[in-house]
Every structure is written in C-alpha cells, then in structure tokens.
Amino acid sequence: MAKVLMKGNEAMALAAIKAGCDAFYGYPITPQNELPEYLSKHMALNGRVFVQSESEVAAINMVYGAAGAGARALTSSSSPGIALKQEGISYMAGAELPGVIINVMRGGPGLGGIQPSQGDYKQITRGGGNGDYYLYSLAPESLQEAVDLIKESFDIADYFRNPVMIAVDGLIGQMMEPVTFDNETPKWELEPKTWAADGDRSNREKNVINSLYLDPLMLEKHNLKLKAKYDVMRDKHQRYEMINVKDAEIVIVAYGSMARIARTSIEILEEKGIKCGMIRPITIFPFPDKAFRELQDSVKNILVVEMSTGQMLEDVKIANECERPIHFYGRVGGIVPEAEEVVSQVLKIIGGEDNA
Amino acid sequence: MPKSKIVYERSEGLSLMDNSYCPGCTHGIIHKLVAESLVELELLERTIGISSVGCSALNYDFFSCDMQQAPHGRAPAVATGIKRVRPNSIIFTYQGDGDLASIGIAEAIHAAHRSENITIVFVNNAIYGMTGGQMSPTTLLGQKTTTSPDGRTKAQGLPLRIAEMMATIPGATYVERVSVHNPQHVAKAKKALKKAFSIQKENKGFTLIEFISTCPVNWGMTPKDAVDWAVDNMIPYYPLGVFKDATVGEEK
Numbered sequence: 001m002a003k004v005l006m007k008g009n010e011a012m013a014l015a016a017i018k019a020g021c022d023a024f025y026g027y028p029i030t031p032q033n034e035l036p037e038y039l040s041k042h043m044a045l046n047g048r049v050f051v052q053s054e055s056e057v058a059a060i061n062m063v064y065g066a067a068g069a070g071a072r073a074l075t076s077s078s079s080p081g082i083a084l085k086q087e088g089i090s091y092m093a094g095a096e097l098p099g100v101i102i103n104v105m106r107g108g109p110g111l112g113g114i115q116p117s118q119g120d121y122k123q124i125t126r127g128g129g130n131g132d133y134y135l136y137s138l139a140p141e142s143l144q145e146a147v148d149l150i151k152e153s154f155d156i157a158d159y160f161r162n163p164v165m166i167a168v169d170g171l172i173g174q175m176m177e178p179v180t181f182d183n184e185t186p187k188w189e190l191e192p193k194t195w196a197a198d199g200d201r202s203n204r205e206k207n208v209i210n211s212l213y214l215d216p217l218m219l220e221k222h223n224l225k226l227k228a229k230y231d232v233m234r235d236k237h238q239r240y241e242m243i244n245v246k247d248a249e250i251v252i253v254a255y256g257s258m259a260r261i262a263r264t265s266i267e268i269l270e271e272k273g274i275k276c277g278m279i280r281p282i283t284i285f286p287f288p289d290k291a292f293r294e295l296q297d298s299v300k301n302i303l304v305v306e307m308s309t310g311q312m313l314e315d316v317k318i319a320n321e322c323e324r325p326i327h328f329y330g331r332v333g334g335i336v337p338e339a340e341e342v343v344s345q346v347l348k349i350i351g352g353e354d355n356a
Numbered sequence: 357m358p359k360s361k362i363v364y365e366r367s368e369g370l371s372l373m374d375n376s377y378c379p380g381c382t383h384g385i386i387h388k389l390v391a392e393s394l395v396e397l398e399l400l401e402r403t404i405g406i407s408s409v410g411c412s413a414l415n416y417d418f419f420s421c422d423m424q425q426a427p428h429g430r431a432p433a434v435a436t437g438i439k440r441v442r443p444n445s446i447i448f449t450y451q452g453d454g455d456l457a458s459i460g461i462a463e464a465i466h467a468a469h470r471s472e473n474i475t476i477v478f479v480n481n482a483i484y485g486m487t488g489g490q491m492s493p494t495t496l497l498g499q500k501t502t503t504s505p506d507g508r509t510k511a512q513g514l515p516l517r518i519a520e521m522m523a524t525i526p527g528a529t530y531v532e533r534v535s536v537h538n539p540q541h542v543a544k545a546k547k548a549l550k551k552a553f554s555i556q557k558e559n560k561g562f563t564l565i566e567f568i569s570t571c572p573v574n575w576g577m578t579p580k581d582a583v584d585w586a587v588d589n590m591i592p593y594y595p596l597g598v599f600k601d602a603t604v605g606e607e608k
Contacts, residue, residue: 023441049440053433054466061430061463065437068424069404069445073437087427095425197422199404199438199445206371208416209424210407 009034023049025062060088070196090129094211098157115334116170121311240288248277264339289319325356380579429460432467471527489574523599529561
C-alpha cells in the first residue's frame with residue numbers, strides 16, 4: 001500500500017485494526033472523536049467489536065473485561081476522560097492485563113480546553129491511578145510514528161501483560177499527513193494467553209483475573225513482581241532519538257509535536273551558525289535517562305521545551321544528575337509554540353540572558 | 357447391604373474452598389443456586405463470573421468457573437467487555453446493593469439498555485455489609501445503620517426498588533425479584549435463575565434476578581430474626597415476582 005493522506009485520529013484507528021485489535025470501547029470527547037467514529041464503521045467491517053459506552057469509566061472497565069478474556073482491546077480518550085479511566089487502568093496493571101489506551105491530550109486542569117497540550121505528562125508517566133504501577137508510554141511526533149507505534153503497542157502490552165499508553169496531543173489527532181501502514185515494526189516474542197478467563201475450560205483448570213491480595217505479604221510479593229517488570233522496561237526498553245547532538249553546544253529535550261517543532265528550530269539555529277541538538281524521548285515511561293549519558297562535553301546547556309508548565313522538566317533534572325544547567329520554555333492553554341519562539345529562547349541562553 | 361442413594365451433594369459449580377460469609381447470611385444459599393443452575397443447564401464449563409466489591413468480592417474463589425474480579429460497581433461493564441469478545445460464553449455478575457444500586461447504577465442501567473446478553477445476580481440486603489453496616493440506597497425507611505444511626509429518613513432518600521426500575525428499561529428481557537427465606541422460595545429462586553441463564557443461552561438479552569437477602573451481623577439480629585425481619589419488612593416494600601418478561605408469547 002502506498003502512502004495515503006489521512007487525519008491523525010483516523011490513521012491511529014486504522015493502525016489499531018492493522019495491529020489485530022479485537023475490540024474498541026469508548027466514549028465521545030474532543031479532540032479524539034474521529035477515532036471512535038472511524039472504528040464504529042470499520043471494526044464491524046473487519047468482524048471486530050465496537051461499543052460506545054455510557055461513560056469513560058465503563059469504557060475502561062469493558063477493556064479490562066475483554067483483556068481478561070484474552071482479547072486485544074483498545075480505548076481512546078482525551079485528558080479529562082483519561083482521568084476518569086484511571087480506576088480501570090489501575091485494575092488492569094494490578095491484574096496484569098494488556099491493553100492499549102490512546103490519549104489525545106488537550107489543555108487542563110478541569111474541563112480546560114480542547115486545543116493541544118502536553119499537560120498529562122505526569123498523569124501518564126506516574127501510573128495515574130492508585131497504587132504502585134506504571135504504563136509503558138509512547139509519545140510519537142508524527143502520524144507515521146503514531147501508526148507504527150500503535151501497530152507495535154498491542155504486542156508490547158501482551159509481552160509485558162501491562163497497559164500501554166499512546167500519548168499524543170490534539171495536534172497529531174487533528175492534522176492530516178500522508179502515512180503508510182506497511183512499515184515493518186519490531187517483533188515481540190509472545191506466549192499464548194493461558195492465563196485468560198475466557199470461558200473455555202475444555203483443556204484447563206479455572207482461571208481468575210484479580211488484583212485483590214488481602215494478605216500484606218502476598219500483596220508485597222505482587223508489588224515487587226510488578227516492579228521487576230517496570231525495571232525491565234527501564235533497563236532494556238527506553239526509546240529515544242538523538243538529533244544533531246554531535247558537537248552541539250546546547251541540547252533541547254522535547255517529545256511529541258513539540259519535538260517536531262523543535263526540529264525546525266534546530267534548522268534555523270544551524271543557519272545562524274549555532275549547533276543545537278535534541279534528545280527526543282519516544283518512551284516517556286520509561287524516561288530515556290540513558291540518552292543523557294551519551295551527551296558530549298561540548299553540551300553546555302539543556303533546554304526543556306513542553307506544552308506544559310514543566311512536567312517532563314522534573315524527569316530531565318533527575319536524568320541530568322546536576323551535570324548541566326537546565327532551562328525551560330513552555331506554552332500552555334492550548335497554545336502551540338512556534339519554532340521561532342524556541343530559537344529566541346536558545347539565543348537568550350547562549351547570550352547568557354537566561355539563567356538556569 | 358441396602359443400596360444408598362445420594363440425595364444431596366455439594367454442587368460442582370462451587371469450589372472446595374470455605375467461603376468468607378458470616379453465619380446466617382444468605383449469600384451461601386444464593387451461591388449454591390447459581391452453581392446448581394449452571395451445572396444443571398450444562399453451562400458451567402463456558403461460564404465466566406464477575407465478582408464485585410463488597411462481601412462477595414472474594415467469590416472468585418468460591419465458584420469453580422472462570423472468574424474476573426471487577427472494580428466497585430463496574431461488573432456490568434466488565435461483563436459487557438467480555439461478552440462482546442466471547443459471545444459463546446455465559447456471563448453472570450454477582451453484585452450487592454451498595455455495588456449495583458449506588459456506585460454502579462449507571463453500569464447496570466446501561467448494560468440493560470444495550471440488552472447485553474448477561475445475567476445480573478443482584479443481592480439486596482439493604483446495607484453495606486463488607487464495610488461494616490452503612491446505609492445503602494435500598495436501606496428501608498427507619499432502618500438503623502452506622503451512617504443512619506437514628507434510622508433512615510426521607511431526607512436520605514426513599515429506598516430504591518431496583519427490579520421495578522430495571523423493568524422499565526426497554527432493553528431488559530427478564531427481571532424477577534425472589535427471596536430465599538424458606539425452602540419453597542429457595543426452589544422458586546432457583547427456577548428464576550435457570551430461566552435467566554436459559555434466556556442468556558438463547559441470546560435473548562439482559563436478565564436480572566434480585567434476591568432479598570439478610571445481614572444478621574450488621575442488622576444486629578440472630579440469623580432467625582434476620583430472616584423474619586426480611587419477610588416482615590423487606591418483602592412488603594420489595595414485593596416478589598416477575599417485573600418484566602419479554603419472552604412471554606414468543607413460543608406460542
């Protein structure tokens with residue numbers, strides 16, 4: 001299949017179908033509505049399940065049920081809707097169930113706005129619900145990357161038996177770009193879901209899907225088992241892109257749409273004779289702290305750019321281990337920074353006008 | 357040697373694990389009826405039960421079929437998720453009045469609204485048992501609980517009649533309220549459950565059986581007094597009977 005021009009939300013929906021998603025459960029919320037709208041037609045055409053639920057809470061619990069029965073299940077929403085889903089997400093992590101959640105982020109807090117934002121960084125990377133858990137969280141910068149990562153995300157979720165969050169902002173959801181669905185994605189070694197409570201007991205004993213451990217010693221054991229899984233994600237499955245970092249004097253850290261804009265900033269700076277690089281986290285959990293070990297001595301400053309008031313900033317500070325001065329630039333409320341704004345910020349830092 | 361005949365035994369639908377219920381509580385009887393119904397209809401092997409939150413939260417250990425434990429009130433949503441991807445399975449949720457009538461009322465109503473092919477076993481003992489006896493939406497007027505110490509008043513809401521309410525939903529196929537306070541009613545209750553599971557087996561839609569149940573410990577009564585109290589106070593307010601049967605006339 002050649003490239004096709006598609007809207008972000010629809011391309012992500014089709015990617016899920018290509019990934020073998022068996023069922024979608026979701027509730028309307030802007031700016032992700034085209035995703036369930038597309039699936040309401042195309043899941044049925046492909047013999048799959050589509051249910052418009054009564055609420056965000058019900059949607060994630062339907063995903064929890066379908067995942068418990070061994071199906072590949074998906075839900076999508078936007079920031080306030082994701083907040084409502086945290087109950088079911090926590091249960092999925094606790095019961096070790098796979099599943100994919102697409103978050104097309106908008107501004108907050110509260111009802112906030114409907115324009116693009118990266119204000120859910122903490123909601124996404126800190127688990128989000130009650131208890132000790134994390135989501136493997138992928139933050140694509142383009143439709144093509146979103147499509148490729150969604151195609152792989154169901155495998156990742158099955159591999160870890162843990163929910164995967166696709167973190168995009170309203171910009172990626174709403175824009176149109178040419179995409180291909182034919183890119184090869186990494187293969188994961190998956191085991192049969194012998195644990196599933198799928199109501200087929202012809203060849204096995206009963207299966208139970210559960211996150212309740214009333215005995216503290218048993219719960220501690222369970223928590224440590226989950227932690228070991230997150231440690232493997234941190235040790236072996238960080239993803240990031242190093243852009244133009246060789247001999248760079250300053251390095252930007254940005255993800256998603258913000259990283260894409262910063263690419264233009266880097267080009268503008270290059271024309272001005274300034275060597276600016278970028279660390280682009282692709283996983284925001286696990287945060288790619290390994291990328292910071294790769295930076296050369298030439299890098300004198302780090303600039304974190306986000307569509308938030310500085311949520312990823314904290315992870316950068318931890319990863320930086322006080323090695324270099326860290327600066328921050330962010331726009332919020334649904335305002336997407338322009339490349340020139342980032343350029344001016346870099347010039348200020350180099351000119352000594354912005355003290356970290 | 358005279359031949360002996362087994363006239364009663366533990367249902368194979370129940371596990372061998374001891375249950376966690378208080379003496380005199382009717383959960384045990386209701387569990388037995390669910391298990392026996394599934395076995396007699398030969399559905400047990402393809403059944404997935406959904407445990408909720410409350411006294412029955414641990415019943416994933418007590419039934420011998422596949423089980424999934426659900427968040428508080430969400431059992432009908434979890435059941436929906438499963439049934440849609442495993443349409444040949446038989447799904448029941450097992451929920452109390454705190455779980456279904458309060459925090460999970462939306463999920464219950466909308467599962468009926470979509471006429472999901474599931475069976476809800478709704479156990480109404482008019483109190484939050486697991487958390488120590490707080491007022492629920494089905495607590496009777498005047499009934500004392502730890503959060504209505506002077507007895508429920510109108511200001512705290514008139515008790516919700518769930519079976520009657522669910523019967524008004526167009527998608528509901530079969531809704532009946534039963535009781536297990538004596539052997540005749542136990543037999544009648546089992547008949548209701550078997551009817552509900554049969555309807556589900558034939559993909560005819562949403563079924564709910566409400567059980568009038570007791571909570572001797574939190575009601576502060578002996579098991580015998582609790583049964584009498586249920587008969588004298590609950591059944592007059594929550595009358596027994598079939599409130600909806602959309603299958604009537606179908607086979608004539």
